[in-house]
Amino acid sequence: MSTDLSLKLFRSMYRIRAVEEEIAHRYPEGKMRCPVHLSIGQESIPAAFAESINTTDFAVSTHRGHAHYLAKGGNLNAMIAEIYGKATGCAKGKGGSMHLIDLGVNFMGTSAIVGNSIPIGVGLALSAQLKGTRQISCVFLGDGAVEEGVFYESVNFAAVRHLPVLFICENNLYSVYSPLTVRQPKGRSIAKMVEAMGLKVAICNGDDVLSTHNIINNAVTEIRNGSGPQFLEFSTYRWREHCGPHFDNDIGYRTEDEFHAWQMRDPLCGLEHDFKQMSSSITKQVDEIKAQIDTEIIEAFDLAESAPFPMQSEAYEGVYA
């Protein structure tokens, strides 16, 4: 593992964390008037993805999609403006936090309906296959989406047509407040089940960002070389409430101990700790990365706050293409 790659992964994780923390910090002001689903605690997977994927590859994601949008290279200013409902937003204020898009980097959209974007990602893979390009399509999903019928339909079709699609499952153990234990049988492995459907799969601890990167990078390379669809399952943990800026360990659906156990393994803190053991030049680079990102984020929020809202008349426009 090169320090160079570690720094890139750190940068990507830190940027996602800092953006999400700033959203959480400012959310109570009431200016971001849409639901937000933060990825704090889950950054290692999108960060590893960011260092493995080409701009021309496709990606789709979910209601918890800020991190994936940023990892794919989505424009930060346009995302923050979208969450503020401004005309400069990536969907011109029509979509909000749950409907992010940046066609400049082939981040094709996110959906607020669990499982909804899965077949859309598969369709993008079909289009790449039909056109004979070497693009792959990446589908982000959570453990809850695995319980939707459309997931099985999509995996099945991807297998039938040998499509260049990478399913990335972030298993954070909870669907809103419902634990995995009430939703899926004890002892069942999601990845093993998908393997039985004909996909190559891998399971990885998402807290290990270097292994996570290794697994995603290998899968991307193999799919690009014609392996057909693959499914990766990463264990991870969302630190804050399902929807909104707060911590919610006090309301009783999970324990403070469980939360702390995951927080102790935070790969972002882990990497930063490792860097501090290295040379002073590395430490300096880390500080520079953080300062640069912090500035970028403040600028994005300033731009979003000062941008105009869309014209009221635009609410009635764009129903049809």
Added chain:
Amino acid sequence: MLQKNFAAAINEALHQAMEIDQSVICYGLGVTDPKAVFGTTSNLEARFCSDRVFDMPTSENAMTGVAIGAALNGIKSVMTHQRVDFFLLALDQLVNSAAKWHYMFGGQNSVPITIRLIIGRGWGQGPTHSQNLQAWFAHIPGLKVVMPTTPEDAKGLLLASIFDPNPVVFLEHRWLHNTVGEVPDGDYRIPLGQARKVRSGSDITIVSMSYMTVEAIHAADYLATQGVSCEVIDLRTIKPLDWCAVFDSVTKTGRLLALDSGFTTGSVAGEIVARVAIEKFSELKAAPARLAMPDVPEPTSPGLTKGFYVRAADIAEKALEMMGRDASEVRRDIVEPIPHDVPGEWFKGPF
């Protein structure tokens, strides 16, 4: 122009679209099987290869999402289901994604997909093989809803639907597949959103769609013998609806009878009555009326479907009542065909 039936006209439109544009693909359960969806997809696979024409898993919802995803990268999918009812499994993808994609992402891209759905009727199609859900689809902003009646319209509207940049729900009534008419050759397109005046008249406007237009024509022909001049408007596109054609006709006749092949409550016919009452109230000489299917599922037994459908006699009777005329002879003059549960001798079942 050659005489062709409706199913052949659909087939011709598909061949034409795939020939014109390499990005058009066609899939659905059975599109490559020996029956080729009542002949509508015949010879497509042989001509355009299995990459572009293929059978699919029985996964209506995901396969709709696949069409959406492919559309975002420039592929125009024509997806076919042998019954509307099967497609209800795909409403998430249709309503939450296809219909809204253009709007909710700020107009940056769109979803040019065409979903062919076939409406069954009679021969025991029963509660789940016979639903006319055009009003449901029309309720959703962002969808276009098309219901052709004639072979010519079937071809022209299907080609227009495939090349429309929006998602189109294209509803084919099974009782129309064997109807014959002239079908123009070549890349023949009929703009979406334009109704067609099937009969010109001065006493009453009958607004109709799909197979109901056939019944409306029978009724109009009978009413002509009774001295009632009907104007029959075939909507062709349910959404966007050609309100100008409806309003112009009602302004001329002062009477509106709206027909619908779907259930009564929340029907397209109900919407037409409402809009006409709101916007053309002063032009009306009689209360507007509608005839649609009763608010019960369609039963299966031929014993139960006798007299169940809205037919020419019902339309003629209602029209005469609206004219203040005696309608007591109508049922003597127009009797329900025997058997009542097939579109004609050609239909031998099973679906």
